[in-house]
Amino acid sequence: MTSNRTAEVAGAGIAGLAVSIALAQRGWKVRAYERSPSLRPDGAGIYIWENGLRVLASLGAHDEAVEGCHRGFMRETRDDQNRTVAAAHFAKMPNLRVVSITRMKLLTALSNRARELGVEVVFGTEAVSATPDGEIRLSTGEIRKADLVVGADGINSKIRDSVNLLRKRTPLADGAIRVMIPRRMDERVSDDGRKYIEYWNGMRRILVTPCSDTDTYLAFTTLDTDRPGKTVPIDKSLWKKSFPHLRDHIDRVGEGGRWDLFETIHLKRWHEGRIAIIGDAGHAQAPNLGQGGGCGMMNALALAHYVSTCPTIESGLVDWEQRERPLIEHTQRVSSIYSRVAALPPRMQTVVLTMAGKSRWVLDQRLKAARHLPTGAEHEFR
Numbered sequence: 001m002t003s004n005r006t007a008e009v010a011g012a013g014i015a016g017l018a019v020s021i022a023l024a025q026r027g028w029k030v031r032a033y034e035r036s037p038s039l040r041p042d043g044a045g046i047y048i049w050e051n052g053l054r055v056l057a058s059l060g061a062h063d064e065a066v067e068g069c070h071r072g073f074m075r076e077t078r079d080d081q082n083r084t085v086a087a088a089h090f091a092k093m094p095n096l097r098v099v100s101i102t103r104m105k106l107l108t109a110l111s112n113r114a115r116e117l118g119v120e121v122v123f124g125t126e127a128v129s130a131t132p133d134g135e136i137r138l139s140t141g142e143i144r145k146a147d148l149v150v151g152a153d154g155i156n157s158k159i160r161d162s163v164n165l166l167r168k169r170t171p172l173a174d175g176a177i178r179v180m181i182p183r184r185m186d187e188r189v190s191d192d193g194r195k196y197i198e199y200w201n202g203m204r205r206i207l208v209t210p211c212s213d214t215d216t217y218l219a220f221t222t223l224d225t226d227r228p229g230k231t232v233p234i235d236k237s238l239w240k241k242s243f244p245h246l247r248d249h250i251d252r253v254g255e256g257g258r259w260d261l262f263e264t265i266h267l268k269r270w271h272e273g274r275i276a277i278i279g280d281a282g283h284a285q286a287p288n289l290g291q292g293g294g295c296g297m298m299n300a301l302a303l304a305h306y307v308s309t310c311p312t313i314e315s316g317l318v319d320w321e322q323r324e325r326p327l328i329e330h331t332q333r334v335s336s337i338y339s340r341v342a343a344l345p346p347r348m349q350t351v352v353l354t355m356a357g358k359s360r361w362v363l364d365q366r367l368k369a370a371r372h373l374p375t376g377a378e379h380e381f382r
């Protein structure tokens with residue numbers, strides 16, 4: 001596809017790289033600005049569901065991203081006694097894949113693909129603001145003009161805020177510390193060692209996620225009010241007291257990690273003039289469904305599709321928001337509900353988790369985004 005159109009993208013995270021690739025594939029000349037001096041893989045591991053895998057395939061980054069990853073076949077929720085209260089057998093669900101990989105692997109695959117397509121990624125440069133007529137101002141003082149400016153600059157987006165698009169930023173009750181630990185040989189073959197398991201005990205929970213033969217990703221989640229629980233580096237004796245059966249995993253945690261409070265972002269509109277906002281900048285969600293990055297990539301591909309196929313960029317942006325926003329907002333809502341369960345008393349939690357685990361309807365709501373055929377990838381997967 002050829003086009004003389006140009007795009008300036010703020011942020012080279014998951015969403016920024018995905019939109020850069022998708023635009024370049026459609027003939028756009030793309031430049032992305034990343035304020036960090038190199039790729040910034042905060043957050044240890046990441047789940048990529050079927051929708052995200054389809055986007056990666058469409059972008060031409062799938063094989064490199066998933067090489068050596070862990071393919072999920074089952075997810076369990078366990079109570080404080082290590083009893084399984086809910087289980088989802090992904091392997092038995094048709095057309096539904098989920099993998100877990102290290103963030104670095106995902107970002108590297110996206111970045112390599114972007115470079116291959118001629119996207120210019122400028123590291124160490126911050127995007128400061130943008131105007132609706134397509135100008136972007138950089139921390140260097142330079143102003144660049146393009147047919148499209150994309151704000152993919154994360155939850156504290158300067159591009160979004162420079163045009164006053166934020167409607168609501170909602171902090172949730174919980175947050176997480178994410179770390180990577182070495183995966184032991186026996187865990188590669190044991191039943192529990194190959195499952196995704198989330199262990200609950202009151203306000204605290206630990207999600208154990210194998211990511212490769214050598215890496216396991218742990219997310220220590222608790223309420224924001226749990227001061228000792230959100231200390232970094234983690235207080236090992238505290239967490240071992242809550243989860244004695246995970247003593248061995250906790251002992252392998254190093255010094256790293258960061259406390260991230262979960263938040264949701266809702267915009268007044270996803271676009272203003274020639275500016276579009278995507279990823280956490282536009283629709284951050286609680287990570288309980290493992291869909292923030294997946295939705296960011298889906299929306300990046302959809303944006304590139306609409307602005308490349310509609311008669312004008314402006315009409316493409318209108319169609320894009322109209323078609324894509326309902327599913328993303330559904331995913332944000334369902335994920336936030338899960339966060340509310342964390343604030344319930346323990347007995348109530350077990351009842352809710354058990355009932356939810358048995359409900360086909362709840363499962364369908366949780367997996368709605370995962371099962372979605374992303375706009376722009378239809379011809380490959382229909």
Ligand SMILES: Cc1cc2nc3c(=O)[nH]c(=O)nc-3n(C[C@H](O)[C@H](O)[C@H](O)COP(=O)(O)OP(=O)(O)OC[C@H]3O[C@@H](n4cnc5c(N)ncnc54)[C@H](O)[C@@H]3O)c2cc1C
Pocket residue numbers: 010011012013014015016033034035036040043045046047048125126127128152153154155157158159176178219260262278279280281284285287289290291292293294295296
């Ligand atoms: C605990 C937790 C677990 C999660 N687990 C999952 C999961 O399993 N699966 C999933 O799909 N999602 C998950 N998510 C969500 C996912 O991490 C995010 O949705 C995703 O990283 C958002 O990507 P992004 O590119 O929009 O933003 P970011 O990842 O924040 O990237 C933004 C990039 O822009 C750069 N930047 C920022 N400001 C500027 C600026 N002004 N100029 C230039 N560059 C700038 C930043 O350095 C960064 O590189 C999780 C989130 C959390 C908190």
